[in-house]
Amino acid sequence: MKLFYYLNNFLLNIYPSCLFPRYKKKLEDQFSGEAEAIQRRVDYYCKLVKPVQLNSNAESRATNYKLRDKSAYYYDLKQYLYYFPKSFKFCYYFGDHVAIESCPTLYKARPTEGSNQNSVLFKLDKLRHFRFIEDTLPFHAKKNMAVFRGRVTQKHRIRFMDAMFDHPLVDAGQSNVSEANPDWQQPFMSVEEQLQYKFLICLEGNDVASNLKWAMSSNSIVVTPKMRYETWFMEGALEPGVHFIQVEDDWSDFEEKIRYYLNNPSESEDILRNAHKHVAQFKNAKLEDLVCIKTLEKYFAISQQL
Template sequence: MKLFYYFNYLALKLTPRFLLNMKKRKLERKFENSKQYVAHRVAYYLKHKNEFDLSSRATSIAGFKHRGQSQYVIDLMSVMAYFPSHFRFRYHFGDETHIEDEPTLFKARPIDGDNQNSVLMKLVKYRHFRFVEDSLSFGEKQDVAVFRGAVTQPHRIEFMQRMFGHPLVDAGQSNPSSGNPEWQQPFMSVQDQLKNKFIICLEGNDVASNLKWAMSSNSVVVTPKMKFETWFMEGTLQPGVHYIEVADDWSDFEEKIQYYLDHPEEAEDIVKHAHEYIAPFRDEELEQLISIKTLERYFELSGQVK
């Protein structure tokens, strides 16, 4: 699968731009009836409404050179291929969530505050935008909330301190732990995690990487209030509609989980709404068009598209 991902990028690099322009027009015709939805998504990712100037720190597409972080490079340059090589842009790769002083392309940004200079692009999609086909209904799953992941950040450490060993929680640390060796639990595949009614999604340096596949399952996501967002528009997700929101200190976890165990029809409604939210993100051609249109708007506002 990953080999196919890299092969597609190499094929794209060899495609003449006039053929890519034809492909773009074809996508525009296909989604003609979705223009309003596409415009809404673009406006969410790029919040600027007025023109702006890029500083000398901007790089051109032709002059772009970045070592390492190949998935960032592939995902960004796969969209840049649709534009003239002299067009310029600012970018930051990695789990960066700071705000620059001019519009800059990022994978993630803070949900709250003035974040308009962080322009979201769909980056590291091979890792973050995975979806599952879940063969178990919510009712067939175990009455447990599961977590598996690295525990390095303070909020993840606090979660393990409070919730490890809780009768409704199966929590396990995936990275070595010298201070709390009992936190290290055996590897659990995604398919095994799906045997549980609730999947705990904890933000790391930015968003929770398991959020997308968890929302595509028939389990219900459990998370404290989200602080960061990506192309997935986490800031638009609603507690009680798309996921179960618990307090930062997990003090109301048991009460909320028990409520949905006692009211499974409401949990199944959350699953239904989560699937409805996920649906557009599973349409690869629609996603491609929105990515192109986001960059097109960026280049328009920076005075590069006349």
């Protein structure tokens, strides 16, 4: 997959420029019946409504937009810059740090709350984050437990392990070495093995939980404290009790919530249906292309370049 990804980005450099507007027009015609839904997503990612001026840090593809590091981020953005003049300027940040800049800036993630409109969400680092699965094991056939495997370095992840390690309803394990709590380190567990459990614990890291996308495409239910960050996946649009199970930050209501959904399988199936419906809008590659193009189009229009 990575080989195809980098090969495709290499070929984009040699495509005739006239092909890009043709492909855009083809996509617009193909998805003309979904124009309103597409615009809702575009407006979610780019919340700006009034014209703005970019600051002196803005770059353009014609001048200093070069591959320095974070190659996946670089190519994820560049493949859609071809649809616009090389002279168009933009501000961007590549990495896991979350901040709100004074200038409208393209980001992978932003806070779900507060005045976050200057962080314009874009689909960055997508090979790592946008991975969906086909889960053939139905919810009712899975273990009546939750599972977690992942690195434990941040305070909120340590708090989870403190509260839930050795809980009878949780198989929790730390993937990195733990000198303070060596018993927390557990053997590697593949995605296929994790799918044997009815509930998947998704914990935010530096920004969003990296396992959230594939977990929500499975037949297991996501369990997480309140989400504080969002990406192209629109985590801020997810509703507790509708798309996932939300627990308190100290995990004090975890057992109560899990037992409730174990005893009410029809409500569990409702959550799964809603989660799969949310995931479905990201599975059409051509539709994703159009939403990416339209998001940049709005960004350049708001910054008075279109």
